[in-house]
Amino acid sequence: MKRRCLNCMKEFGIPEGQEQNHFACPFCGYREGTPPKEITYLYPGTILQNRYIIGTTLGAGGFGITYKAWDTTLEMVVAIKEYYPAGMVQRVPGDPNLIVYGGRHQEEFYSNLERFLEEARKMAIFEKSKNIVHVENHFEANNTAYIVMEFLDGISVKEFMKQEGGKLDMETALEIAFAVSEALQEIHDASILHRDISPDNVFLCEGNKVKVLDFGAARLSDTEKEVTRSIILKPGFAPPEQYQTKSKQGPWTDIYALSAMLYYCITGVMPDESTNRKIEDTVVAPKELDPSIPDYISDTIMRGMAVNEALRFQNIGEFQKALLKEKKVVDDKTELKKRKRRRVFTIAAAVLLLAVGGFAAWRIYDSKDPVLNPATITVWVAYSGDEDADSAKQMMEDMSDMFQSDQAAVTVSVEAIPEEQYADRLEQAKADGTMPTVYQAEYASEEIQKSAASVKPVYNSMDNLSDYYFLKSYKKKLIEEKEVPLGFNIPVVYVRRSDTVDASSFELSRISDIQESQYYMDSAYADMLINTLGGSYHYENGLAMDNAAKELIQDVVKHTKSNIKLENSEKAMDGFANGTVSYYLASVRELQTFNKNVVGLYEMRPIQSNTLCGRFTDAYSISGSASKDEIAAARVWLRYMLEEGPQKTYHLVHRHAIPLQKDAYRVYVDNNSKLSLIDGYLDNLKFYPENEKKLETLTEDLWKQVVRKRTKTIDEWCEEQK
Structure with a gap:
């Protein structure tokens, strides 16, 4: 009579009449009846779906336990991951059914249970991938869920490094990194993030195959619960955005982890935790630890491990080209200095969200609405x-x-x-x-x-x-x-740097502050600017304009008349670029235009006024x-x-504009030093949503007739509006 070992899954013979006795496997030494390492694990011999016989435990994490198992239908060894979120459930030893804690734990458990299964469904699309573990089946049982995967006959990179004395040779490490990058490319193309790349989640299998596994549970790190997130994170390999609630994650998140893993493989040194690096970055470049490491490899790794996500490679293709020396790169610190010198306007949150697209890794919206009709x-x-x-x-x-x-x-x-x-x-x-x-x-x-x-x-x-x-x-x-x-939106003034103006400290409070210099007022924001600079310019069942507003417009006419470069925004921008225009009055919305046309030549400065006027x-x-x-x-x-x-x-x-939602606003402002001036507007800002469109239409005609063509004086134009 034969019996299958629940550890190595090989069959061995037992004496007749001794079927009730426990024997030690002659191949691996595992003794039948041995309880699992932890009382929370399924006991070896447990049968799932009348098909899978659970064996010994392969590993466990914050969201799941993975078992070796035997598929009696296909007669092959498989790996089965059980959804078991620590802190939310418990199990009576020997009983396969989970007991879910009550209260908020119950709601969170079943919410993440569905996401666990959804992840299995997504993983199943990689059945033909050579570098991603294959999912064979998934199902619900025992008040939880299971994912059946191919069993990997091999060793993790973590264990392999131990065998190799703590680090790997360059050629082997790069081969592993490229295989993982190919897997990540497939994963990202399917709008999925792994979010748990580390040496213990990459397997080296027979035939020199490299397999990425365990990204089903990692997908759950989107949860709002800090305690849940901390269980999944791998210190040293997780980028800072994974430690943050409501964080924005994308391909660059996995690139950080892959770069950190490559760093560890070739140096044998575990990178410091990214949250520590944000406070004080003590991580040194690989080439400083081992001079034999080529500069381009060292720089690629450090760029991929940049704490600032905007400095990282934004997609796997960029990372691969850098490793192949097809794309020249510098390390993260050098890149940051270079960007500062060129004063390139980069906003990390914007770059993060660009690649995410429809994939909502950072999802914050919770539907409170009834189900709508078609x-x-x-x-x-x-x-x-x-x-x-x-x-x-x-x-x-x-x-x-x-x-x-x-x-x-x-x-x-x-x-x-x-x-x-x-x-x-x-x-x-x-x-x-x-x-x-x-x-x-x-x-x-x-x-x-x-x-x-x-x-x-x-x-x-x-x-x-x-x-x-x-x-x-x-x-x-x-x-x-x-x-x-x-x-x-709010009105601001863009000040050109020059020897006569300290653009970094200039503040505009009235038009007389710049009357002696050439300035341009963008007509698209004239209503905000006029009201902010001391005039009164509104439409309330008719045009209402006081003398201060008229005087301001007359000054605009004088400047426009004396300089053809002030006739429209395009010519004014050219004048700003060559130095004939020193002040450009517009709004925050024009910041992109300035970065596109005159980056490095200007400062965006606030307008100081008791009558700050904004626009929805x-x-x-x-x-x-x-x-x-x-x-x-x-x-x-x-x-x-x-x-x-x-x-x-x-x-x-x-x-497009400044966010109304406060958390989004805070990220918008905090991610670029120029935008910090917006905070000073919040307490005094006034809006006039009623008849705003009518006023904009009138302003367009005012600029056409009075400022540009000068066919009418301001008084004549106002008289026509009565």
Whole structure:
């Protein structure tokens, strides 16, 4: 009679009539009946799904226990991972069923259980990959879930390093790193992150195969619970963003871990924990530990291990080219100095979110809404000359992905329209009866806005208005205007560096501060600038402009008349570049334009005033001609767009304006020193959402007639408006 060893899975013979006795395996020495190492583990011999016989334990982590097992159907050895989140469950020794703790643990357990299974489904797509462990099956049993994977006959990189004396030769280490990078490329292409690359999660198998495993549990590190996250992290290999709640992670997160693993393999030195490195970075370059390590390998590793995620390689392709010496790189510290010298405007949070796209690793939105009826909502998004239709459309689609995953019955269809055509397209759609469900209110006529659907339910469904700047104070007016803004804007002055002006400390409080120098006032933000610089310029059932505003405009006319470079923003930017324009009055929204055209030549400085005037921006409205279900879906979608995650995508990545959501705002401001001046505006900022579009239309005509063509004086123009 034969019996299978539950450790090595080989069969061995036992004497007849002694079936009830326990024997030691003649091949590996394992004695039958030996209890598991921990009482929480399944006992060897446990049968799952009438098919899999559980053997000894291969390993355990914060979210799971992995067993060696025998597949009686395919007659082969497999590995089975059991979902077992430490701290949330317990098990009576010998009983396979899990007991889930009550309260918040229960909700979290079942939420992550579904994510565990979802990860298994995603892993299954890599069945043909040569560098990723194959998933054979997944199922639920014993009040938990299991993932059945191919059994890897080999050794982990961690164990292999011990055998090799603590570190690996360069050739072997690079072969492993390239194999892991190929696996990560496949994983990232499928919009998945591993988030647990380390020497004990990379296996060296027979036939010189390298296999990446255990990224099913790592996917769960998205949880909000700090204690849960800390169990998964591998100190020394996890980048700083993995220690943060609500962090933004992408391919660069895995690149840090892979670079740290390569560092460890070739030096034998464990990199210091990334959180410590943020305080004081004592990690030295590999070439300093071993002079035989080539400079380009050392620099590639340090660049991949940059604490600042914006300095890392942003995708696996860049990392591979650097290791192959196809792309010249410098280490992280040198790169940072180089960027500072060139004063390149980089924002780490923006770079992080760019690669994430529809994959919501940083998901923050929790749906509080009822399940919606089937509906398709069309969204028209405007794009300027600096953008392109595809990127504008993709941005909105990416932001809507998580909304659609929560509201499966709703489809969001996006169309990108050039901003110069937007108003005409809306008018045509109004006439044709083909209005989009959601449109940008700033391009809509008064007639269109009159027939817009109410957005009051959007604001009423938000029980956290205190988490937003200004919405609580201006809720009533915004409801009256039937608009939901996604951001706000403030006036600033861009000061050109010169020998006569200290651009780093200049503050503008009145127009007389710069009257003797050439300046340009961007007409797109003239209403904010005039009101902020001491004038009064409003539309309340008619134009209201005081003498201070008129004098300010007259000064603008004088400057424009004396210098052709001040006729429009394009010429003014050229003048700023060559030094004939010293001050450019605009808004924070123009920061991208300045970085694109005159990077390193300017400082963005605040305007000091008791009458700071801001503007709500990117305001969306809902068509009143849409169906009941479409309007209901559009309202929920608009509320979703105000949540922290979408706010970060919309503003940090695409630089549309300043986020209204406070957490997104904080990240927006903290990630670039130039933006810190915005904090000084918050307490005194005033908005005039009512009749804002009318004032913008009048301002456009004012600049055309009075400032540029000068066919009328300011008094004549004002008289015509009465």
